[in-house]
Each structure stands twice: as C-alpha cells, then as structure tokens.
Amino acid sequence: MARGGARPTGEAFAALPVVVDAMGGDRAPGEIVAGARQVAEQTDINVTLVGRPGAMGDTGDLPCIPAAEVIGMDDDPGIGVRKKKDSSLVRAAEAVRDGKAMAMVSAGNTGATMASALLRMGRLPHVIRPAIATPVPNLKQPWPTVLLDCGANAECTAPMLVQFAQMGAAFVRKRYGVDQPRVALLSIGEEKSKGTPLEKETHALLADGSGGPGLEFVGNVEGRDFFDGSADVIITDGFTGNVALKTMEGTLRFLIGALTDILGRPEVKETADALYPHLLPFAASLDPDNTGGAMLLGVDGVCVISHGSSSSVAVVNAITVAHDLAVGGLVEALAAAVTPIAPVE
Amino acid sequence: MARGGARPTGEAFAALPVVVDAMGGDRAPGEIVAGARQVAEQTDINVTLVGRPGAMGDTGDLPCIPAAEVIGMDDDPGIGVRKKKDSSLVRAAEAVRDGKAMAMVSAGNTGATMASALLRMGRLPHVIRPAIATPVPNLKQPWPTVLLDCGANAECTAPMLVQFAQMGAAFVRKRYGVDQPRVALLSIGEEKSKGTPLEKETHALLADGSGGPGLEFVGNVEGRDFFDGSADVIITDGFTGNVALKTMEGTLRFLIGALTDILGRPEVKETADALYPHLLPFAASLDPDNTGGAMLLGVDGVCVISHGSSSSVAVVNAITVAHDLAVGGLVEALAAAVTPIAPVE
Numbered sequence: 001m002a003r004g005g006a007r008p009t010g011e012a013f014a015a016l017p018v019v020v021d022a023m024g025g026d027r028a029p030g031e032i033v034a035g036a037r038q039v040a041e042q043t044d045i046n047v048t049l050v051g052r053p054g055a056m057g058d059t060g061d062l063p064c065i066p067a068a069e070v071i072g073m074d075d076d077p078g079i080g081v082r083k084k085k086d087s088s089l090v091r092a093a094e095a096v097r098d099g100k101a102m103a104m105v106s107a108g109n110t111g112a113t114m115a116s117a118l119l120r121m122g123r124l125p126h127v128i129r130p131a132i133a134t135p136v137p138n139l140k141q142p143w144p145t146v147l148l149d150c151g152a153n154a155e156c157t158a159p160m161l162v163q164f165a166q167m168g169a170a171f172v173r174k175r176y177g178v179d180q181p182r183v184a185l186l187s188i189g190e191e192k193s194k195g196t197p198l199e200k201e202t203h204a205l206l207a208d209g210s211g212g213p214g215l216e217f218v219g220n221v222e223g224r225d226f227f228d229g230s231a232d233v234i235i236t237d238g239f240t241g242n243v244a245l246k247t248m249e250g251t252l253r254f255l256i257g258a259l260t261d262i263l264g265r266p267e268v269k270e271t272a273d274a275l276y277p278h279l280l281p282f283a284a285s286l287d288p289d290n291t292g293g294a295m296l297l298g299v300d301g302v303c304v305i306s307h308g309s310s311s312s313v314a315v316v317n318a319i320t321v322a323h324d325l326a327v328g329g330l331v332e333a334l335a336a337a338v339t340p341i342a343p344v345e
Numbered sequence: 346m347a348r349g350g351a352r353p354t355g356e357a358f359a360a361l362p363v364v365v366d367a368m369g370g371d372r373a374p375g376e377i378v379a380g381a382r383q384v385a386e387q388t389d390i391n392v393t394l395v396g397r398p399g400a401m402g403d404t405g406d407l408p409c410i411p412a413a414e415v416i417g418m419d420d421d422p423g424i425g426v427r428k429k430k431d432s433s434l435v436r437a438a439e440a441v442r443d444g445k446a447m448a449m450v451s452a453g454n455t456g457a458t459m460a461s462a463l464l465r466m467g468r469l470p471h472v473i474r475p476a477i478a479t480p481v482p483n484l485k486q487p488w489p490t491v492l493l494d495c496g497a498n499a500e501c502t503a504p505m506l507v508q509f510a511q512m513g514a515a516f517v518r519k520r521y522g523v524d525q526p527r528v529a530l531l532s533i534g535e536e537k538s539k540g541t542p543l544e545k546e547t548h549a550l551l552a553d554g555s556g557g558p559g560l561e562f563v564g565n566v567e568g569r570d571f572f573d574g575s576a577d578v579i580i581t582d583g584f585t586g587n588v589a590l591k592t593m594e595g596t597l598r599f600l601i602g603a604l605t606d607i608l609g610r611p612e613v614k615e616t617a618d619a620l621y622p623h624l625l626p627f628a629a630s631l632d633p634d635n636t637g638g639a640m641l642l643g644v645d646g647v648c649v650i651s652h653g654s655s656s657s658v659a660v661v662n663a664i665t666v667a668h669d670l671a672v673g674g675l676v677e678a679l680a681a682a683v684t685p686i687a688p689v690e
C-alpha cells in the first residue's frame with residue numbers, strides 16, 4: 001500500500017501520540033484535557049493536545065500543537081474546514097496525515113470532524129464515501145451491534161452501502177474480535193422486496209456476493225431488532241441511521257427519566273434506594289461515555305468521534321480505543337476489505 | 346362534498362356499525378371477537394363482525410358479514426387484495442364504502458388493510474397518498490405526539506409530506522382537541538439545510554406557507570425529540586417513520602426486559618414487589634393496547650389499524666376511537682384540510 005508515505009511503521013508508529021482536539025465538545029477544554037492527561041499519566045499511550053495556546057487550561061506535561069482557530073458546534077462543517085485552516089480539527093487531521101500522530105480524537109462538531117479527516121487524510125483506495133460507525137449495546141452477547149452510517153452521508157447509493165458492510169465487518173473483527181461478523185441491512189420488513197429502491201438494490205448486491213466471499217449477509221432487520229443481537233453490523237444510509245440512533249437515545253432518556261421520577265417519589269424513595277446498586281451497572285452499560293465513541297471508517301487514518309457532551313471518562317475511552325485500533329492495524333484491515341462495487345444493472 | 350353518495354348522514358350515519366375484521370391479528374379471532382362483543386354489550390356503539398362463517402368462534406348476538414377468504418399476515422398486500430375479493434378485509438372496506446358501516450377496524454396485515462381501504466374506499470380529493478398515523482406517548486403533555494407516515498409509503502415526495510402535515514394536524518385537532526397543533530419535520534438537524542433533498546424541499550414548502558394559513562410549522566426535529574412534547578405532529582416518509590417507530594418499540598422492550606430481569610433477581614425481588622404498584626401505571630401508559638391503534642389518513646372513510654398482537658382491550662379501544670372519530674367528522678375534516686400542493690420549482 002502506497003498510502004501515507006511519510007507515515008512511520010512498526011515500533012516508530014506505535015510510539016506516535018494520539019492527537020486530541022482540546023477545543024471540541026460541550027465540556028471542552030476542561031473535561032477533554034483532564035481525560036487526555038489521565039491517559040498520559042496512567043498508561044503508556046502518548047497523547048498530544050491540539051488547541052489554542054492559553055485557552056486549554058492546565059495542560060500539565062502534555063505536548064501541544066498550536067491551532068489559533070476553533071470550529072464551533074454550530075459552524076457549517078464544509079465552510080469551517082475550508083475557512084479555518086488553522087483550527088484544532090484541521091491541525092489534528094494533518095498530524096495524522098503527516099505521520100506525526102497515529103490517530104485523532106474529537107468530541108466537537110461531528111460534520112467538521114468528518115470533513116477535516118476526509119479532506120486532510122483522504123479516503124482509502126476504492127472507498128466511495130466514509131461512514132460513521134456507532135456501537136449499540138445489547139444484552140444477548142458481550143459485544144455491541146455496530147450501526148453505520150450514522151450521519152456522514154444523508155444520501156447513499158447501494159454500492160456505498162455494500163462498502164459500509166465491508167468496512168463494518170472489518171471494524172467489528174478488529175474492535176471486538178468477532179471472527180465472522182453477521183451483517184444485516186436495515187429495512188421495514190424481512191423480505192427482500194421491502195424498502196425503497198436503495199434497500200432492494202443493496203439487498204440484491206449483498207445476496208449476490210458483491211460484498212466478497214468473507215462477508216456474511218444475514219438479510220434485512222427492522223428497527224425493533226437493534227438490541228436483540230441478531231446481527232453484529234447493521235448498515236443503512238446516514239439519514240436513517242442518524243434518526244434511528246437518536247430515536248434510541250431519546251427513548252432511553254424518556255424511559256430513564258420517567259423511572260427516575262417514579263423512584264424519587266417520597267413514598268418510594270427508601271425502597272428505591274435499595275435497588276440502585278442493582279440498577280447502576282446496567283445504567284453504566286448504556287452510558288455513551290463508556291463505549292469509546294463513534295468511529296469514522298474509510299479515511300486514511302484512525303478518527304474517533306466522541307459524543308458532544310463527553311466527560312473525561314469518555315475521552316479516556318476514546319483515546320484508548322483510538323490507540324488500540326491504530327496499533328492493531330484497523331486502517332490496513334479496512335483498506336484490505338473494501339473493493340470496487342458495480343451498481344445493480 | 347359529493348363523496349360517498351350512498352352514505353347516510355346525521356342520525357342515520359351515527360347508527361351505523363363499526364365493522365371489525367374478525368380474522369386479522371395474531372390473536373384472532375378470539376381476542377378480536379371478545380373485544381367487539383364487549384363494546385356491543387357495554388356501550389351504545391353498534392358493531393358488526395366480518396369473517397369466515399363458522400371460524401369466528403362464539404360471536405354472541407353480533408351481526409356478521411360473511412367473507413370466505415382471509416389475507417394472512419405474510420401475504421403480499423397487493424396480491425392479497427387483488428386475488429382475495431371475498432376476504433374479510435376487502436369486505437370490511439366495502440361496507441364502509443357502501444354506507445353500511447361508519448368505520449373499519451383491523452389488527453391484521455397492515456399493508457393489506459391499507460390496500461383494501463385505498464382500493465375500495467378511494468382517496469379523499471387532492472390526496473396524493475394516504476398515510477399511517479401513530480400516537481407516540483410523552484410525559485410533557487396529556488396527549489401524544491402523532492407520527493406519520495409510519496409505513497404506508499416507503500418513498501415520498503415533498504408535496505406528499507406537506508399533505509401529511511395537513512392531515513396530521515386535522516387528525517390531532519379532532520382526536521385530542523388540540524386547537525393549533527404544532528407540526529414538525531423529522532430530520533437530522535434543526536437547520537433547514539439538514540437532511541436529504543426530500544427534507545429540504547418539504548421544509549421550504551412548509552416554511553413558505555404551502556400547508557395553508559392554519560398550519561403551524563415549527564421546523565425540524567430529530568429522533569431524540571419524539572418524547573419531549575416539542576411537536577404535536579411529526580411528519581416523515583414511510584420508510585423513516587417505520588424505522589423510527591420500530592426503533593422506539595425495540596428500545597422500550599430492551600429496557601423493560603433488562604429492568605424486569607434485574608427486579609426479578611432473588612435478592613431484589615421482595616423490594617421490587619413494593620415498587621410495582623408505582624411502576625404499573627407508567628407501563629400501562631406505554632402499552633400500545635391502550636392507545637387506540639394507528640389510523641390510515643387520506644382515504645374516504647375511517648380505518649383504524651390496531652397492532653398485530655392486539656388483545657381484546659386493544660380492540661375495545663380501537664372500536665371506540667373509530668366510532669368517535671367517524672361520528673366526530675374526521676373524514677370531513679381531513680377532506681377540508683388537504684389542498685393540492687405544487688412541488689418546489
């Protein structure tokens with residue numbers, strides 16, 4: 001592979017830092033810098049911050065790459081990346097491109113993170129469009145189901161979805177050690193005739209083996225199947241994936257809010273307090289801070305997108321996952337998995 | 346209005362029965378017939394069953410319209426309705442069309458229920474396509490948020506979505522007495538630039554007042570906003586709506602399943618038992634049996650689609666809602682609300 005000519009390999013690569021966007025996220029820079037420092041102090045992982053000098057708070061002994069600008073949560077991603085060339089996000093992506101970092105982590109503007117990674121790192125060979133992959137927890141198996149695309153591409157074609165299947169399977173294999181990930185297509189019925197032309201074409205391509213001999217396509221799943229462990233990877237377009245993911249978040253928040261209200265009633269509180277030690281481990285398993293964040297797949301470098309309200313715990317997990325996947329060869333595995341896909345005739 | 350020439354009006358209409366498909370649903374005919382009998386025995390609502398003679402169990406004193414065929418849950422809706430002209434679903438829709446019933450209720454094959462209603466009752470004037478409207482409960486206001494389309498049309502155009510907004514608002518006004526329903530568009534961000542061309546065009550049409558002077562468009566909402574009461578009507582295409590609705594169902598089932606497991610542990614059970622009286626009213630508020638079912642809007646008659654696993658309680662609610670909306674003039678209100686919509690130029 002001729003990609004990343006400037007990129008070190010072997011031990012030199014493993015010694016590279018993970019670059020962390022200190023300016024991105026609702027709780028930046030405080031929680032971001034705290035998480036980065038914690039990783040650097042407690043593990044062998046090297047961490048470098050990127051941000052505006054003097055605006056990052058106490059960065060301790062961490063090395064910093066200066067970036068005068070910040071792309072805000074409400075900035076238009078495309079315009080932000082084009083106009084703010086000295087922003088923390090653009091500089092972070094450049095550090096990965098230039099072989100100065102093994103991976104980047106940001107809890108900032110998702111669209112701008114994606115645009116920075118795409119424009120600065122570039123796509124892997126054959127990749128039509130990168131996709132955002134997000135883990136969805138379930139109770140049936142110890143690893144989550146990975147949903148992609150969660151919003152990188154509002155509009156998709158069937159060949160893009162087949163590549164999402166290839167990338168999702170390669171990611172699950174690396175991230176969770178699942179040998180033969182089961183890949184399903186999100187639709188509105190199990191039959192191959194269900195859905196829009198996009199789902200019908202994608203189903204036909206995957207059923208015909210267009211995803212390659214190593215890809216196990218298990219057919220369509222529906223929205224109610226996310227949590228039942230019937231697939232390891234679920235693919236869909238970025239509009240539907242984003243709606244589905246946010247619907248899960250909203251439903252969980254609604255139900256947990258209602259339960260918290262009920263368990264907080266004066267006449268119930270004492271009883272409820274006895275239950276919290278039993279409920280908390282489950283609640284923790286759902287906390288996005290503990291899952292390591294979403295991953296941008298298809299660019300020439302590791303890019304972890306932590307959620308906007310990331311705490312230092314989320315940042316620690318995101319950096320750890322980014323490091324492990326970079327050293328573990330995620331990018332090489334993705335490059336090997338993706339093939340050119342011809343549309344349905 | 347020249348529709349339904351054969352249809353009685355006034356007191357004669359109010360005396361018509363609600364026809365109930367005795368053969369449709371996972372628990373048909375037992376639970377369906379039980380619910381229908383309960384309504385007939387305990388209220389002033391007239392109920393007529395439609396089904397295969399001798400296969401409906403004990404129908405008591407209820408009048409029955411015979412139908413020799415059944416469209417099964419797995420039958421293709423289009424083929425089923427075309428080939429099984431003497432099916433309970435087709436006969437039920439014909440009873441409404443012919444002025445022999447005020448409304449129809451089925452817990453059977455959703456696609457076939459829709460196809461029967463569409464092909465036999467026909468569309469209301471100007472309606473491009475009917476849509477399935479489903480209530481989503483929330484804790485912020487006493488009435489639910491209505492989501493449409495929940496699966497009648499996998500592919501939609503912007504003018505269709507504008508009509509869904511018109512019909513959804515008219516429905517919420519009739520069903521829940523909300524004077525000025527707030528209508529939102531489901532997308533992947535609040536800005537009008539977010540989403541696919543369908544969302545951008547629909548947003549532009551609604552923001553320009555194409556929905557009419559009485560329609561209050563409050564902008565885009567995201568998947569996480571379903572339960573927060575920020576809109577009374579949420580419109581989307583039938584693919585996305587179906588995925589979102591089933592994602593909510595799956596998420597609720599996942600969380601309730603996990604909680605039931607935890608609260609059932611031997612060391613917890615005694616404490617948990619004391620909480621159930623507090624938890625049950627909330628659980629009941631989420632039970633689809635209690636919400637009256639989904640409604641097909643845009644056809645020339647009232648058609649309630651109860652969920653596939655409907656119990657007699659669900660059937661009682663569905664019949665009651667169907668009756669109240671038929672007598673309350675839902676169809677007339679929908680006909681008055683829908684206008685021709687020109688596409689964005």
